Amino acid sequence: MRIQLLMTAGLLVAAATQPAHAQAPAPVTPDSLVTAAKKAAGQDYAGTFLRICVAPDNLTPRPAPNPAAASRTVPDRANWYAQPYKVFDNLYFIGTKIHSAWALTASEGIIVIDTLFDYAIEPEIVEGLTKLGLEPRNIKYVLISHAHGDHDQGAALLQSRYGAKVVMGAADWDATLQRPATAAGGVPKRDVSVGPEGSAIKLGDTTVKIVATPGHTPGTLSYLFPVKDGTRTLTVAYSGGTAFNFPRRAENFAIYRDSAKKMAEAASAAGATVLMTNHTEFDGAYDRARLAQLPRVAGEKHPYETDGATVQRYFEMTGECAEAQRLTMN
Numbered sequence: 001m002r003i004q005l006l007m008t009a010g011l012l013v014a015a016a017t018q019p020a021h022a023q024a025p026a027p028v029t030p031d032s033l034v035t036a037a038k039k040a041a042g043q044d045y046a047g048t049f050l051r052i053c054v055a056p057d058n059l060t061p062r063p064a065p066n067p068a069a070a071s072r073t074v075p076d077r078a079n080w081y082a083q084p085y086k087v088f089d090n091l092y093f094i095g096t097k098i099h100s101a102w103a104l105t106a107s108e109g110i111i112v113i114d115t116l117f118d119y120a121i122e123p124e125i126v127e128g129l130t131k132l133g134l135e136p137r138n139i140k141y142v143l144i145s146h147a148h149g150d151h152d153q154g155a156a157l158l159q160s161r162y163g164a165k166v167v168m169g170a171a172d173w174d175a176t177l178q179r180p181a182t183a184a185g186g187v188p189k190r191d192v193s194v195g196p197e198g199s200a201i202k203l204g205d206t207t208v209k210i211v212a213t214p215g216h217t218p219g220t221l222s223y224l225f226p227v228k229d230g231t232r233t234l235t236v237a238y239s240g241g242t243a244f245n246f247p248r249r250a251e252n253f254a255i256y257r258d259s260a261k262k263m264a265e266a267a268s269a270a271g272a273t274v275l276m277t278n279h280t281e282f283d284g285a286y287d288r289a290r291l292a293q294l295p296r297v298a299g300e301k302h303p304y305e306t307d308g309a310t311v312q313r314y315f316e317m318t319g320e321c322a323e324a325q326r327l328t329m330n
């Protein structure tokens, strides 16, 4: 006991005489970033945190899917088909249980955001719009968050059949146009190409601000747009790419991290209080679309509405997860 007391006293003296620099904050490490990201994720983004911070996809490289593969198996419809839903007064869910596609209605037509795998285009987007009383011929723009098949295979059909203009990041257009004509869903022609400076699409009374957020793919685009909930107008921050399935290189994680910061700043400046992504697992789109059908008591928020801080935590978390991975590679 006496020895222990002496040792404790010795440690206290040692601590008291440490030079000032010992008080500096703990260094940033992959572990400290993962801990910070877990805190930022909270209850709201726990699944996304797990997907990119705990078990990132690119830890074990997978072969890239072959877009030209002739024999494609359509998964069992019972596992993906979702009814279409009006979610806000000007925003309709026309996605599957797994992937989101949205119809944003404006005074002069419809903007479709993301277009699903080819097997889901007719049942979800074309028939979904019709079921909702919307006319597919009124689709004026198709915004593609990034050129992966689960979001872009419907673009060519909506362009060729309805004359919709397809909007994509410049680098993702370059990748898309290299696909063979036999690629699933076909290959759209280049319409609107968005560079690193971003852009805006205006259709009548509605403007979608486009923020270039490379990382998930080199041409990933994220969006800010208004949604109407009764008399209120809310701003959506739509994150265009999430998973870490890009080549596992330090510079790619740095690009992703910087895009998360850029989008956080854009979402803050726009006053965004709704966070959306293009996979239902990241934003609960399929559940929230159905919850939005229920009556609300007076003062109850829309199931998609959060607050500015909650939207910010999403981008803090994704940025910290990317930086944690980057630091493991130095």
Ligand SMILES: [Zn+2]
Pocket (backbone or CB within 6 Å): 146, 148, 216, 241
């Ligand atoms: Zn993707």
